[in-house]
Amino acid sequence: MNIIIVDDEKEVGTFLFHLFQRQSYQVDVVTNGKAFKEKVSENDYQLALIDLKLPDVFGLDLLRYLREVRPTCKGIVMTGYSTVKTAVEAIKLGAYDYIEKPFEDITYIETLVNNAIQSDFKKTKENDVRRIANRIGFVVGKSEKMQQLIQVANKFAEKNINILIEGETGTGKEVLARFIHEASERADHPFIGVNCGALTETLLESELFGHEKGAFTGATKARKGLFEIANNGTLFLDEIGEASPPIQVKLLRILETREYMRVGGEETKRTNARIIAASHVDLRKAVQEGTFREDLLYRLEVVKLSIPPLRERKEDIPCLLDYFLKQYGNEHIRFSDEAVETLKNYKWPGNIRELSNIVMRALTLAERETVTISSNYLPTHLLHPSENKEEKNEPVKNRPIQYVDETNELEQYFLQWKNEILAALQHKELTDFHEIIQQLKELEVRVERAFVREALRRTLGNRREAAKQLNISPRKIRYVLHEKKEGIE
Numbered sequence: 001m002n003i004i005i006v007d008d009e010k011e012v013g014t015f016l017f018h019l020f021q022r023q024s025y026q027v028d029v030v031t032n033g034k035a036f037k038e039k040v041s042e043n044d045y046q047l048a049l050i051d052l053k054l055p056d057v058f059g060l061d062l063l064r065y066l067r068e069v070r071p072t073c074k075g076i077v078m079t080g081y082s083t084v085k086t087a088v089e090a091i092k093l094g095a096y097d098y099i100e101k102p103f104e105d106i107t108y109i110e111t112l113v114n115n116a117i118q119s120d121f122k123k124t125k126e127n128d129v130r131r132i133a134n135r136i137g138f139v140v141g142k143s144e145k146m147q148q149l150i151q152v153a154n155k156f157a158e159k160n161i162n163i164l165i166e167g168e169t170g171t172g173k174e175v176l177a178r179f180i181h182e183a184s185e186r187a188d189h190p191f192i193g194v195n196c197g198a199l200t201e202t203l204l205e206s207e208l209f210g211h212e213k214g215a216f217t218g219a220t221k222a223r224k225g226l227f228e229i230a231n232n233g234t235l236f237l238d239e240i241g242e243a244s245p246p247i248q249v250k251l252l253r254i255l256e257t258r259e260y261m262r263v264g265g266e267e268t269k270r271t272n273a274r275i276i277a278a279s280h281v282d283l284r285k286a287v288q289e290g291t292f293r294e295d296l297l298y299r300l301e302v303v304k305l306s307i308p309p310l311r312e313r314k315e316d317i318p319c320l321l322d323y324f325l326k327q328y329g330n331e332h333i334r335f336s337d338e339a340v341e342t343l344k345n346y347k348w349p350g351n352i353r354e355l356s357n358i359v360m361r362a363l364t365l366a367e368r369e370t371v372t373i374s375s376n377y378l379p380t381h382l383l384h385p386s387e388n389k390e391e392k393n394e395p396v397k398n399r400p401i402q403y404v405d406e407t408n409e410l411e412q413y414f415l416q417w418k419n420e421i422l423a424a425l426q427h428k429e430l431t432d433f434h435e436i437i438q439q440l441k442e443l444e445v446r447v448e449r450a451f452v453r454e455a456l457r458r459t460l461g462n463r464r465e466a467a468k469q470l471n472i473s474p475r476k477i478r479y480v481l482h483e484k485k486e487g488i489e
């Protein structure tokens, strides 16, 4: 088995040379890109360890060269902390993994190298990814973009690094965060999600950091915050772009020092929660517009994963349809080819959440009528895609609200929901509990949506007044509305 190492720091090369030679590997060490290319073109290596900063060439270029000339040779890049972002690029380019310099855990490096060289290891990894994705209900699909994304997510799941997930609403940011948690060593600890846009500033602050007794009116006893509860686990900060400036300052502090204080508290606490943040708005733009702190973004986006919108990965639609049909207990029903074509031609502003709702709607309409769902069971706006042209890039908030008969829609949903839960209780194994929780969450969303829509109908669309009537914040209304845009007709 042959290994090549390229690093301009001679001590690093010598150290690794002895480390691997002791394990009976054949090791070559070079100090620049030119020598690396010469060696690689002449010899058959199984593994290359590439320093990212070399005097004559950028490490990523060597990785590309390796892909071209020796596609079976695996590449591991070596990087300093400040260049972890480049390591993300390397993984996207197909690097097997990266290691940080200075080396801290030598046993980890030895295991990593041994695993990389064992030929069936990649397959095991792929199976792991599939198994975890299946378990939590994450459909990866067939598109190359998603295949690549899940590999990168899996790779970084193992690292103790904060991750930022960007993607339009409904693209699956939360399920991806859950995947990362499940694929990490934190899987046995809690995964906790909070939507930064759904709570008022004071509530969010006390939710995140906890409070001491008497910290504010109504604080009758001390309460743990999510950073405390998610200790050693993962804290998912959804819609981070909606966090107010004072909360952003506190988050920055926690990211820099891992320290925080409960509201009204004096004791400094530490947290070991991993943060995965998500946003449906472009945070770079938010920084330019002055609504998001640049230093906070810098800390959050060490690893940034972007989930492509559904319209850019239409080849995933059939897999998603199969998944939702199965989830709703209707495996014997299928969508006709023509219906699938219609679905592929639509622009999906609400992405996968919208698709899931449309499957549910079609199933409700088709119940006991047919086992092949044709386009007739799809909402009319899907059948005339050209009419949706201008809608494509229109921000969610500016879209007109569609008023529907809430009572009827909710009643239908309740019926179906009740049947599914009872069926699950009677027939399914108890390991399907996660699915039931998902359905409970889905129910909560539906009920909230119905009440908000009704309040808006009664107040002729006056959000402030509707919020007052429902005794919730206007932010919460915005949140619910932004979820509702998938528009069930």
Ligand SMILES: Nc1ncnc2c1ncn2[C@@H]1O[C@H](COP(=O)(O)OP(=O)(O)OP(=O)(O)O)[C@@H](O)[C@H]1O
Pocket: 137, 138, 139, 140, 167, 168, 169, 170, 171, 172, 173, 174, 175, 176, 238, 280, 323, 352, 353, 356, 482, 483
């Ligand atoms: N890849 C996927 N496989 C299976 N279901 C998915 C997938 N992506 C999204 N979903 C489903 O779509 C719905 C929306 O997903 P999720 O809440 O993760 O999206 P999001 O991007 O976080 O949305 P938002 O920006 O509105 O918070 C959920 O019901 C989720 O289970």
